[in-house]
Amino acid sequence: MLTQEMIKSLAKPTPSKIVLLVLDGLGGLPDSKTGKTELETANIPNLDRLAKLGVCGLSMPIGPGITPGSAPGHTALFGYDPVAVSIGRGVLEAVGVDFPVKRGDVLVRGNFCTVDKAGNITDRRAGRISTELNARLCPLLEMQVQDVRVLTAPVKEHRFVIAFRGKGLSPEVTESDPQIAGVSPSPLTALSSKAAKMARIANQFAELAGAILKNKKPANMILMRGFSQIPRLLSMQEIYQLKPAAIATYPMYRGLARLVGMDILPTGATIKDEITTLKKYYKDYDFFFLHIKKPDAAGEDGDFARKVQALEEIDRFIPSIMNMKPDVIVVTGDHSTPAVLKGHSWHPVPTILYSQFCRFDAVTEFSESACLRGGLGIFPATHIMPLAMANALKLNKYGA
Amino acid sequence: MLTQEMIKSLAKPTPSKIVLLVLDGLGGLPDSKTGKTELETANIPNLDRLAKLGVCGLSMPIGPGITPGSAPGHTALFGYDPVAVSIGRGVLEAVGVDFPVKRGDVLVRGNFCTVDKAGNITDRRAGRISTELNARLCPLLEMQVQDVRVLTAPVKEHRFVIAFRGKGLSPEVTESDPQIAGVSPSPLTALSSKAAKMARIANQFAELAGAILKNKKPANMILMRGFSQIPRLLSMQEIYQLKPAAIATYPMYRGLARLVGMDILPTGATIKDEITTLKKYYKDYDFFFLHIKKPDAAGEDGDFARKVQALEEIDRFIPSIMNMKPDVIVVTGDHSTPAVLKGHSWHPVPTILYSQFCRFDAVTEFSESACLRGGLGIFPATHIMPLAMANALKLNKYGA
Numbered sequence: 001m002l003t004q005e006m007i008k009s010l011a012k013p014t015p016s017k018i019v020l021l022v023l024d025g026l027g028g029l030p031d032s033k034t035g036k037t038e039l040e041t042a043n044i045p046n047l048d049r050l051a052k053l054g055v056c057g058l059s060m061p062i063g064p065g066i067t068p069g070s071a072p073g074h075t076a077l078f079g080y081d082p083v084a085v086s087i088g089r090g091v092l093e094a095v096g097v098d099f100p101v102k103r104g105d106v107l108v109r110g111n112f113c114t115v116d117k118a119g120n121i122t123d124r125r126a127g128r129i130s131t132e133l134n135a136r137l138c139p140l141l142e143m144q145v146q147d148v149r150v151l152t153a154p155v156k157e158h159r160f161v162i163a164f165r166g167k168g169l170s171p172e173v174t175e176s177d178p179q180i181a182g183v184s185p186s187p188l189t190a191l192s193s194k195a196a197k198m199a200r201i202a203n204q205f206a207e208l209a210g211a212i213l214k215n216k217k218p219a220n221m222i223l224m225r226g227f228s229q230i231p232r233l234l235s236m237q238e239i240y241q242l243k244p245a246a247i248a249t250y251p252m253y254r255g256l257a258r259l260v261g262m263d264i265l266p267t268g269a270t271i272k273d274e275i276t277t278l279k280k281y282y283k284d285y286d287f288f289f290l291h292i293k294k295p296d297a298a299g300e301d302g303d304f305a306r307k308v309q310a311l312e313e314i315d316r317f318i319p320s321i322m323n324m325k326p327d328v329i330v331v332t333g334d335h336s337t338p339a340v341l342k343g344h345s346w347h348p349v350p351t352i353l354y355s356q357f358c359r360f361d362a363v364t365e366f367s368e369s370a371c372l373r374g375g376l377g378i379f380p381a382t383h384i385m386p387l388a389m390a391n392a393l394k395l396n397k398y399g400a
Numbered sequence: 401m402l403t404q405e406m407i408k409s410l411a412k413p414t415p416s417k418i419v420l421l422v423l424d425g426l427g428g429l430p431d432s433k434t435g436k437t438e439l440e441t442a443n444i445p446n447l448d449r450l451a452k453l454g455v456c457g458l459s460m461p462i463g464p465g466i467t468p469g470s471a472p473g474h475t476a477l478f479g480y481d482p483v484a485v486s487i488g489r490g491v492l493e494a495v496g497v498d499f500p501v502k503r504g505d506v507l508v509r510g511n512f513c514t515v516d517k518a519g520n521i522t523d524r525r526a527g528r529i530s531t532e533l534n535a536r537l538c539p540l541l542e543m544q545v546q547d548v549r550v551l552t553a554p555v556k557e558h559r560f561v562i563a564f565r566g567k568g569l570s571p572e573v574t575e576s577d578p579q580i581a582g583v584s585p586s587p588l589t590a591l592s593s594k595a596a597k598m599a600r601i602a603n604q605f606a607e608l609a610g611a612i613l614k615n616k617k618p619a620n621m622i623l624m625r626g627f628s629q630i631p632r633l634l635s636m637q638e639i640y641q642l643k644p645a646a647i648a649t650y651p652m653y654r655g656l657a658r659l660v661g662m663d664i665l666p667t668g669a670t671i672k673d674e675i676t677t678l679k680k681y682y683k684d685y686d687f688f689f690l691h692i693k694k695p696d697a698a699g700e701d702g703d704f705a706r707k708v709q710a711l712e713e714i715d716r717f718i719p720s721i722m723n724m725k726p727d728v729i730v731v732t733g734d735h736s737t738p739a740v741l742k743g744h745s746w747h748p749v750p751t752i753l754y755s756q757f758c759r760f761d762a763v764t765e766f767s768e769s770a771c772l773r774g775g776l777g778i779f780p781a782t783h784i785m786p787l788a789m790a791n792a793l794k795l796n797k798y799g800a
Contacts, residue, residue: 002462002463002464002465002466003483006463006466006483007465010466357429357738357740357741357745359429359430359437359747359768360430361769361772362769373773375769375772376778377777377778379464379778383463383464383465385465386463386464386465386466387464387465387746388465389465390464390465390466390467390745390746391465395465395466395467395746396467397467397468397469397743397744398462398466398467398468398469398472399468399469399470399471399472399473399482399486399487400469400470400471400487400489400492
């Protein structure tokens with residue numbers, strides 16, 4: 001079986017360059033009227049041409065029938081086993097707001113909530129307070145609890161991040177969110193002996209937070225869940241001997257890229273901005289993760305036409321990428337987001353691998369049905385990095 | 401998952417015969433002018449016919465993006481996990497010169513080198529001495545060190561094989577080749593307690609070798625690396641209940657076949673000789689591994705036209721094989737060797753499985769692109785033996 005250790009033992013640095021273009025939520029399903037998917041509806045001559053020049057297939061992020069969240073969808077694309085590498089809810093919330101996470105931090109998803117005089121929860125979401133109010137409340141909760149520093153960061157509405165920074169902390173504790181109203185927040189208990197300190201500190205923090213927020217109704221208490229630490233991963237530098245950089249407009253994707261060791265390049269909010277960033281830093285790195293959020297956002301909204309437009313907009317920038325002459329271009333997605341499902345789905349994701357040595361196939365257009373007949377077949381998303389590395393001639397021979 | 405234990409538990413001896421025809425380096429890449437691969441360029445009516453009569457696919461020797469060496473490429477074809485079964489450098493060098501390896505031998509790759517008066521290395525390859533000189537020096541190094549017999553065999557230029565034969569030897573020792581000049585050969589140290597004896601014997605041997613070679617400048621010292629033993633494998637007889645034989649013109653492939661228990665049949669240097677050997681021994685065995693080196697050699701040289709010619713030459717012998725009426729014929733390769741890459745590559749390998757019961761597909765020619773549409777799909781090379789066994793009706797039903 002293909003392992004990260006094997007890839008690591010074979011990887012070598014070369015001047016060749018790889019661009020991994022991730023079109024979030026790329027795959028789709030047919031519109032009931034036309035019988036065509038978003039990709040099949042879109043006018044995308046440049047992606048069609050790239051599909052013709054390259055080798056195509058359908059990437060399976062996790063497994064058949066499994067709908068991926070953004071985190072496992074991306075860890076698979078980066079070549080990590082998306083099931084073995086678990087990224088906890090607390091970590092995701094933190095990296096999603098560019099919180100400067102440190103190894104060892106225990107990260108927690110916090111909710112502001114409302115409690116009555118007896119301390120029982122009346123609203124687990126504090127009436128979904130405004131993000132602005134959230135941002136004013138968070139700093140009040142930054143404190144020192146014994147030898148542990150408690151840091152916070154607002155997310156959205158009632159959601160915020162808590163980071164416990166100190167020695168000897170383990171995330172193996174229960175949650176304080178009882179998931180129902182009418183009861184008081186649950187005390188936190190350690191699930192292993194090494195988590196005793198974490199439980200003690202977190203309970204103390206909850207009590208102090210309650211005191212601080214006492215008069216801040218509806219946000220007069222907090223709930224905590226998703227205790228987690230950043231996973232211990234080999235970085236992409238260590239595995240692939242690459243110098244990798246990420247270009248992404250949404251913080252969560254930058255955060256995921258940072259977890260695997262990528263440099264995060266400053267960029268603007270549009271696809272054009274992202275391409276400009278790629279051009280600007282092109283000589284400085286040999287691997288670029290270029291994340292484009294638009295197709296997913298449209299798919300999540302169930303807006304078929306807007307997803308088609310997003311794909312057509314991306315298509316217009318393909319020549320700019322090709323003109324930089326990367327040795328390898330991969331076009332894929334972290335998962336499918338069919339507009340008809342208004343959400344992520346389990347369907348495998350159309351993928352192009354383009355290089356001088358990719359052994360092209362008979363595919364002449366970029367679509368779900370065309371990729372099904374492609375030279376890569378239906379394949380696990382974790383194969384993308386080894387294939388990109390091989391095509392960039394960055395892997396030595398295995399065995400004599 | 402398919403395991404060797406399962407196949408072993410199902411295998412039964414029958415009179416049916418299997419021919420595994422391995423065209424070394426079979427797969428290719430398109431020529432930039434014609435857009436056609438070597439196979440697609442070659443005029444191979446007989447292989448095309450076999451592809452039409454059989455079921456086709458693309459075999460993946462190790463995994464996506466992984467370029468196989470000859471050893472793992474072949475162990476996979478023989479049905480062994482090519483990653484779990486590791487064949488060390490010393491073993492490979494030994495089997496590559498038909499050295500009569502015994503179980504328990506610790507085999508080492510030796511280099512003749514040059515040292516100065518202080519004992520520091522001035523040339524790690526002793527000026528690439530002639531193979532003839534090498535062959536004269538090797539016998540001088542055969543000796544007894546305590547209770548261990550030391551045997552040697554010349555390979556090529558400065559390279560030779562050392563075999564330590566005795567009780568209680570383990571290959572878990574460091575190497576004496578420091579990989580740079582200007583320093584003395586490294587003393588060997590045991591990497592585990594059970595290798596203490598091996599390290600002691602090898603250091604003593606190095607000292608004695610230095611004394612023997614003292615006046616043989618430039619070859620006045622030796623370096624040792626790749627300490628290894630033949631892996632503990634079930635033989636093909638044990639797994640498959642076969643009586644297997646190998647026909648190969650190059651010693652390394654004979655050696656690999658011997659490691660898995662095949663009889664090695666005497667043969668000549670040409671493809672015609674190999675076919676004659678097959679005919680001569682056809683009645684005596686029920687499994688033949690027939691190895692043809694030519695396509696790989698041409699591919700390694702970057703000689704597209706010569707690889708095409710080699711394929712056409714092989715094609716002319718296909719009717720002779722079919723006329724013997726084997727129950728199963730498999731045509732495949734241990735890896736691809738595209739002329740444009742001048743070396744082994746990671747691309748999956750065109751494969752034909754022919755039998756009376758193979759459920760043929762729509763493929764009507766033998767090529768990379770045609771095999772992609774074949775009934776076997778893209779599949780791990782380790783599936784070839786189970787499929788061949790099944791098609792030869794040599795596997796019982798699994799479960800009741």
